[in-house]
Amino acid sequence: MVVQMFHQHFIDFQCIITAGRKHRHPDLPSVVCREIKEILGFRNHQTSMKEAALLDYYVCGFWWAKEASFTPMQTSFTMAVLRMLLDNIRDKQMALVENLMEFAKALGAACQCSPSEADTTSLLDREEATALISYIRDCLFQKYRLYELLFITPREELLTGMERTVEVFCCQEALTPLEEGISSHLYSQ
Numbered sequence: 001m002v003v004q005m006f007h008q009h010f011i012d013f014q015c016i017i018t019a020g021r022k023h024r025h026p027d028l029p030s031v032v033c034r035e036i037k038e039i040l041g042f043r044n045h046q047t048s049m050k051e052a053a054l055l056d057y058y059v060c061g062f063w064w065a066k067e068a069s070f071t072p073m074q075t076s077f078t079m080a081v082l083r084m085l086l087d088n089i090r091d092k093q094m095a096l097v098e099n100l101m102e103f104a105k106a107l108g109a110a111c112q113c114s115p116s117e118a119d120t121t122s123l124l125d126r127e128e129a130t131a132l133i134s135y136i137r138d139c140l141f142q143k144y145r146l147y148e149l150l151f152i153t154p155r156e157e158l159l160t161g162m163e164r165t166v167e168v169f170c171c172q173e174a175l176t177p178l179e180e181g182i183s184s185h186l187y188s189q
Contacts, residue, residue, distance in 0.1 A: 033059050050150055057139065058082065064135050070128070077123055078132060081106050085140055090151040096144045103136065 036058050037045060045051040061082045065075040081103065088094040088102055110123040124132065140147065 029063075032062060036062065053150060054086070057086070060139060061135075064139075068128070068131055068135075074123060074128065077110055081132075081136070082140070085136070086147065086151075089144075089147050093148075093152055096141065099144075100141070107132070 033055070037055060040054070040058065042048075042051045042055055045055045058079065061078060062075065065078045070078060084106065085099055085103060088099045094102070107124070107129055111126075111129050112122055
């Protein structure tokens with residue numbers, strides 16, 4: 001299930017946040033960022049735009065879940081959904097509508113109670129699910145084409161596939177010299 005995908009790693013992050021509140025860790029955001037880099041195996045985020053964008057995506061998702069007061073399990077689910085949606089773009093090259101359907105399935109599973117477990121509640125209530133929908137709409141679905149370009153289009157194609165024509169006109173009288181804006185007949189003397 002999607003919930004199990006990131007569960008262990010992101011429970012560790014909830015512990016980091018709890019410890020940071022308890023001990024008033026002054027550098028908590030960089031600690032969380034460092035931990036996410038380790039989990040995802042990012043080594044070139046300073047020079048790789050792809051790694052930097054993905055690191056930002058996950059760090060923002062984690063902090064959003066924290067600010068929304070999600071439990072460790074809900075945070076884990078949020079991170080797993082973020083990962084699943086990106087994997088759908090990268091690995092399966094899913095179109096936006098198909099990925100929306102996958103998100104709806106995962107969200108539906110998180111909002112339902114299991115009939116065999118009578119005392120349990122759903123992972124997300126209506127308000128939390130609505131907040132998650134809004135967040136993922138804003139952070140991923142509105143920028144879907146950019147993520148497709150990031151994952152699907154090879155960088156070499158982006159750099160060498162663009163052909164530009166630059167026209168330069170040679171009329172000397174049309175431009176004023178840059179020296180103090182003096183007229184061209186004074187400049188040429």
